[in-house]
Amino acid sequence: MSQPSVSAAPGETIAVNLQVNGTSHSLEVDPRRSLADVIREDVGLTGTHLGCEHGVCGACTVLADGEPSRACLMLAVQADGVEITTIEGLATDAGMHPVQQAMHDAMSFQCAFCSPGFLMSTVALLRDNPEPTEAEIREELSGNLCRCTGYQSIVDGVETAVQLMGGKSS
Amino acid sequence: MSSATTDRQSSGLGFVGQRVKRVEDERFLVGEGKFIADLNHEGMLHAAFARSPFAHAKINSIDVAAASRLPGVVKVFTGAELNAVTNPFIPFFTVGGLYTPLYSCMSDDRVRHIGDPVALVVAESRYIAEDALELIEVDYEDLEAIGSIDAALKPGRTQLWEKADGNVLGEFTDTFGDVDEAFNQADRVITKTFDCPRQSNQPMETRGIAVVVDPTTGHLDIHSTSQAPHFKKWAIAAMLVKDSTAASLAKFARNSERRSAFLAAAKDFVAANKEKMAQQDNSGMVSQLKKDPSTMLHQLRMGAGLLAADDYPTVMAADIGGAFGSKGPVAREDVAVAAAASELGRSVQWIEDRVENLLDGGQAREERFTMSVAVDNDGMLKGLRVDAVLDQGAYTGFPVAPALIALLWKVYFPGPYNLDAFEITSKIVTTNKGRVVPYRGPWANETWARERMLDLVAAELGLTPVEIRSRNVMREGVSMPDAFITGPTIDETMSVAKTFDRALEMIDFDQLKRDKADAEGRGHRLGLGIASYHEAAPGPPNFFSSVQPGTDLFVYEDGRAEIGTDGTIRMFTSQSPHGQSHQTTYKQVAADEFGVKMEDVEIVWGDTDRTQFSFLGTGGSRGGPMGGGVMRMTARELRQQVEKVAADMLEASVDDIDIIDGNIHVAGVPSRGISYADVAGKVAADRNITDEPAFMEAMKYEGVGNGGWSVATHVAWVDIDLETGEVEIPRYLVVEDCGPIINPGVVDGQVRGGVAQGIGAVFYERTHYDDNANLMSTTYMDYLVPTAMEIPNIEIEHMETLTEGENDARGTGEGGMIGAPAALTNAVSDALGVQVTEQYLPPYRLLELAGVIEPEK
């Protein structure tokens, strides 16, 4: 028996304009390339990580027009004209974003490979729900896998962020 | 909450013991970590492996012509091509009675598991490389596959390895005390079999390797997700040796400088290690050579090649996204990619994808234990017999698993309980599955089986789990021997009883009764499970010689401290951090020793050209006790040297020198202090040096004292919904003693992460092969890593027993995972009123055990 053979796709490219962290990038991309790959390789921002490339681990989460989205499942061409925010877009000259600061204070991460996804999901979560309960935090973050921490320190980090951002402490 | 976390800036009060925030975060939290896939080397080519879709098959032919023609493809290597330029994996660590089949970096005539690599595409991009995979035609001829321990044990089935006896690679027995006597004398003998299915480490970052070839010299810079870069360096160097033994030896003989340096080093080594070398157990090599004499020829060729080589690869590990043991071994892909790059003379990288990681990135713990316990009616344990079987998969992990796992069972199985006699027979079997690697507490199933068995014995005798443990646990001053029956010596750090007693104080048994009744009222069942264990972290001096005589040769820890001519303090560790916060904790330790701020200390790791050799790298929960120990000792030594020079400069006595925040001064007159830069500058000027350190101290650290035990008692409460089989863990308590804590935030994180993996193992995760060794769990849709919804808050109580000696911190990386499966399955047994004998308990299985649904046959 032998394996089936498939012929390769022709190598045409499409022009896209990606808005990443407020900077516009005009790129020619192979239409099948994922948004994650283009952000990492063409835009050169490697803070967005790939843990599974099949939409489960959440490490690749970016904000696309404000919504947490899996950059491994999106094609770069789908993001034409979309405002993308990655982990590199959170801190400002004034310092870390409160969510970053809070995760630092709470010692949330270990290897931190998962951290870009958790940070982006948390930013979106606290924008939509500034004072989540612990159960809400856990539910909202259940689309992000972390293998190191057992999550408690990450949940602490979100709660710390609530405080830093002026919500009530939980 | 994290309010106790500190930004402490001054060295005056000490950093060790404080919940100091992580310095690693400064790069990670802003997306500036440098993981293997982030390195972005100039001109790097990308590799992808063609892998077998069959569990067991002959390869009749392979055709890579079409793939090679695809634009952008640089080269397609067949398995045979890469095997022709590499040496095979030969057993590095073995045991009498075991045969380890040799294997090459690729498969060329036969595949032995789903995902077995048969060809390697090197192309300009990963997309193109993966396109080319589709064009490779392989003609496979299906063979019967061995998909389970039962099938492997059955005689007459298709063999994976011709030279083996069936599919059993070895069997070995160890006996301690008079086992027959113990079994004859005891009131009764209780026997039960326990099964643990396959699991996987599953770090969030997969494996990867980027081999950068220097176009002029051919030198290889190998960037790797490696827990043990030094071992990987030498293993790859050896496997890439091409010259014959004779040619290498002739070359070595001609190089008189190299020859005399080697002979001098060898003489020193032998002189320093004579005793240990004399103890070395060579019976494993004897049984290996009986089965496969070619092992010796390969060994000689690689050894001679290493002697003759003019250059060795450099291995570098930057940031690593978790490993849990899986990135310790040297894998076939490492050798294949290094060989491909070296053959092409071009840089090549391979980043494993998640599916590959689930196929062969590291699997663990598929083991079976039949335990017989000889016990008196009052619950006093007398003897233990264990028949253990470990399913190693097709290719033996390199360098240590699985033989080491079996040897660790031998040492650990009786646990912290007194016994008169113990015997264990371990079998290692081979099946058509992925590679077994060490997984966080690789031996941990001894704790699971033992603690489960204790509950079972208690039930049979009409005792409670608490009673049987109380009667048998080793107690300091009462029933604590000087050594375990299996060899390792004990001191006060083996404080399991303390953790057990403390745990009992923290359980409200009356409340438990009420909670159980309440759960029943809701159609649920609630139960409580207890489990205790001890762990050599790093263990007493005779620990490794108890595992296998002579192996303690490899377990010291090297480290180095330097002060540059500008006063910069650099600490060089041979550890390879991948989440354990080494940078933070070593800065804490060194800053305290030097009397400087943490930011004044630089930690250097992961580069084999800059750090000293370490066989293990990061593993075995050694980062705190051994890695931290050598940081402390070298720093202390250098500080003394600095104080001497400073005392001269300040015209004072050394005893009066004080250092706070880097201000070196006579005690009481900080205003007239000098800096490390001043002292280093003086030394540099006096000795007229510019590009070497002003101060340098390297050490080999062997740990301290007789103890070095980390111990814990875990208590789990589980609540099972009898309608859905869903589990909740309303409370999980760890009472642990890893000695004085360097950074509580880090230690707590390690404990919780380990427990989380234990929860995953019991309720969610399974590397599921069917009877024909087809892998059913090839994505995260099937291999269920638990989320924030499944892992509860974990309560941790620290005991911090001190012992004699410096740097008494003990290891904490593995313990969480060692205790959790036992505590959880004990809790399930208590909840359902059945004695569970398997480790994997997904909802359907819980409902079967509860009698709610009919078991599948």
Ligand code: FES
């Ligand atoms: S990499 Fe996108 S979800 Fe895992």
Ligand code: FES
């Ligand atoms: S910190 Fe390692 S995966 Fe989350």
